[in-house]
Amino acid sequence: MLVSNIEFIPGKKISKHLGMVQGNTVRAKHAGRDIMAGLKNIFGGELVGYTELLSEAREEATARMVAQAAAIGANAVINVRYSTSSVTAGAAELFAYGTAVILDNDRA
Amino acid sequence: MLDLGIFLTLLVLGYGFGRVAESRHFRSIIEKERDFQDLLTFSERTLPTDIGDVDAALVGGNVVISIDYFKRIAAGLRSLVGGRIGAYESLLERARREAVLRMKQEARAKGATMIFNVKLETASISKGQNQQVGSVEVYAYGTALIPTAARPVASGV
């Protein structure tokens, strides 16, 4: 499944536009990451725990979006956008959405 | 002893009413989505080449949904051990689909047949700490394409 955030895929023609597909997940950190983050608050630097947490969450949201696209018969998702928001303290919502399309393999 | 009683009562109330409200909402969402099935939405920006004469108008729809006590406690427990908060996922799903439906409603009132460049914004009005009401707002907006022939003559239906 091709995933892209541009509208025209080079060398391919869109034969059908199938509409919007969305994937989201709400992830909470666990207490251990919080304590490490608290320490980092004093010393500064990258919060590796949170970075990993959010990457995993983003991957899962993308996977769900791709699952929706596959279920309706698409083979690509274009114009993908991501959105992160904090819906409750200590948890983040990762949201991915795009348009599912069917691509023709045009390149000779 | 009294604290425990109040806590359990709120929990049961939150769960009961929350579940009922959620299933009712989902049913109404599925029904309305069937109605609006013919109003096409895309997140693309490029308009089709054969679109003909159309007017463009920005349409949007938003909704604010609040969490119930049960969801709040479940989220609190989950944030001790980490992982997915299923209760919030269903809340956000409802809010998003409702927002898109309201956007479609506005578009239909204008006589549109397609909406392009749909974007969604999620915000949390208050995170629900310290006895405040936690809530989630979703805003969906896009450009509606109104065929000039079908533009309603009189405003309002």
Added chain:
Amino acid sequence: MYENRPPPEGINVSDEHPLKDFFILFGGIGVAIVILVIALSFVAGWLGRFVPFEVEKKWAQKALSFSESVGDVSRSEPQGPGDDQPHAVQLYLQDLADRLADAQGLPDGMGIRVHYVDDDTVNAFATLGGNVFVFGGLLEKLPHENALAMVMAHEIAHIKHRDPLVAAGRGLTVGLALASLAGLGNSQAVDAALGQVATVTVLKYSRNQETAADIAAMATLDRYYGHLSGAEVLFEALHEHSQSYEPPIFLSTHPVTQQRIDAIKAYRRHASTTGALTALPTNLPLAR
């Protein structure tokens, strides 16, 4: 070319029942808290035995000197006009306590110091450093010395088992652990709920301590008087008094009153004969 195909339900929403998820979480975290509390209580109890009684007495002295009602911890002289009668009561109580402590066999260096508080409160308790407080309201309810001796021997048993120190240590460690976990749940209600779980666990230890003190007190009374007649009078009075409301057993620091009465009666059946009850001294204002 352009169409909308609706995606199927259930991709973004998990179909797992929220209650099942909730109970697994709550159960799991609850069990973890109970294990943590048990481990910390064990450590507190084990470490407590290593604190020598002398050190405990010094701590108690510092703590008690803040309490106004006690004032000078050793009340070997009447404190002023109007203190003659209460002072006489205190001397009597101290004497009784010393005799019972002999019968119980306290380790060397451990002594009981009784403080009488001329008050209507119906209570008696043992605290750090071998200090036992008895309130006037309690003495009013006791018709004879045997009942008073049961209460006194119970408090002395607490001192012998080092219960005040262990309970204080346990409260400290469990409190510290809970405080460091507080706030991580992002919700006051979650913290309160988990605090309740810890409290219920700690109360079980408190009830164990009380039962052990009851058993030791019964043995002491048997040794001192030769019989156990009249020992349950206080509990019977309390039982009548509290018929209206007694908290459920798992939320209570003491075993159920009826259970304590039954235990005394059972001991009496197995043990020695009945005997005459010893009266309280008449020259003291004990029964008002």
